[in-house]
Amino acid sequence: MKIWLNGSLVAKEQAVVSVFDHGLLYGDGVFEGIRAYDGRVFKLGEHLARLWNSARAIMLEIPLARDALQAAVLDTLRANGLRDAYIRLVVTRGTGDLGLDPRKCPTATVFIIADTITLYAAELYERGLAVATVSTRRIPAVAVDPRIKSLNYLNNILAKIEANTLGVPEAIMLNLEGRVAECTGDNVFIVRRGRLLTPPIADGGLEGITRDTVLDLARSLAIPHAEESFTPYEIYTAEECFLTGTAAEIIPVVKVDTRPIGPGTPGPVTRRLTASFREMTRREGVPV
Numbered sequence: 001m002k003i004w005l006n007g008s009l010v011a012k013e014q015a016v017v018s019v020f021d022h023g024l025l026y027g028d029g030v031f032e033g034i035r036a037y038d039g040r041v042f043k044l045g046e047h048l049a050r051l052w053n054s055a056r057a058i059m060l061e062i063p064l065a066r067d068a069l070q071a072a073v074l075d076t077l078r079a080n081g082l083r084d085a086y087i088r089l090v091v092t093r094g095t096g097d098l099g100l101d102p103r104k105c106p107t108a109t110v111f112i113i114a115d116t117i118t119l120y121a122a123e124l125y126e127r128g129l130a131v132a133t134v135s136t137r138r139i140p141a142v143a144v145d146p147r148i149k150s151l152n153y154l155n156n157i158l159a160k161i162e163a164n165t166l167g168v169p170e171a172i173m174l175n176l177e178g179r180v181a182e183c184t185g186d187n188v189f190i191v192r193r194g195r196l197l198t199p200p201i202a203d204g205g206l207e208g209i210t211r212d213t214v215l216d217l218a219r220s221l222a223i224p225h226a227e228e229s230f231t232p233y234e235i236y237t238a239e240e241c242f243l244t245g246t247a248a249e250i251i252p253v254v255k256v257d258t259r260p261i262g263p264g265t266p267g268p269v270t271r272r273l274t275a276s277f278r279e280m281t282r283r284e285g286v287p288v
């Protein structure tokens with residue numbers, strides 16, 4: 001496996017960063033998770049735009065032009081002979097000293113990993129997941145804005161540990177007000193009274209690229225939809241629920257906090273959106 005690290009493609013064993021890198025010492029950095037389907041990188045422009053926005057929000061300068069980073073992503077896929085891949089693009093504050101001060105880190109560290117991915121078993125896309133709400137609240141935007149896709153995932157990891165303890169693969173996280181924010185690595189949708197709903201970003205979620213894609217698909221399929229706040233009660237009384245993310249794509253949820261959602265099987269809106277999404281991943285993307 002070849003890793004792109006600070007401008008060179010190197011063997012995995014040579015792809016090492018300093019123990020003084022602030023990405024490691026403090027989680028000071030930003031990242032993206034991107035998919036390639038059959039030789040095309042899906043929504044690459046959107047992922048790069050979000051990476052630059054995340055970096056801007058934490059005053060981190062990416063030492064590369066956007067075109068150059070896009071070319072590096074494509075080079076990494078070619079170097080590994082991958083047509084279907086999960087791409088992890090990471091920019092850290094770089095090497096500094098043992099203090100917090102980012103001014104001690106003169107240059108950002110940039111690396112790209114391209115690997116294969118299998119997240120949930122295929123049968124779970126047919127049968128649907130059981131998930132649970134957890135006690136760990138999503139960090140409020142006044143502390144660290146959840147729109148920043150930063151390397152600081154401890155909030156999400158604490159929620160994931162609760163999910164593990166409860167024996168479910170994902171956790172629904174609420175904001176401080178008790179409204180649904182998102183999951184540890186996915187956004188949440190419900191279908192309630194015939195309308196497709198997802199929490200507004202102000203309720204504490206990442207502006208997921210799969211979420212945006214699903215909202216676009218809902219528009220083109222004339223599915224009534226809105227970005228509207230909801231609490232666990234609206235999920236319990238919904239007809240359908242599903243999660244979206246680059247890794248998970250669209251995955252149905254059939255049980256939340258031990259309660260079956262709707263009839264307890266994936267619903268028609270989830271199925272329609274999944275079919276359209278899959279079709280789009282086969283059709284669109286930047287060629288490798």
Ligand code: PXG
Nearest residue numbers: 184185186187206208209210211245246247
């Ligand atoms: N919310 C959070 C907190 C995320 O980290 C999403 C939503 C979905 O966003 P996209 O743009 O992918 O539709 C994410 C993204 C993994 C993994 O390997 C997934 C993410 C982050 C880190 C790891 O499952 N998800």
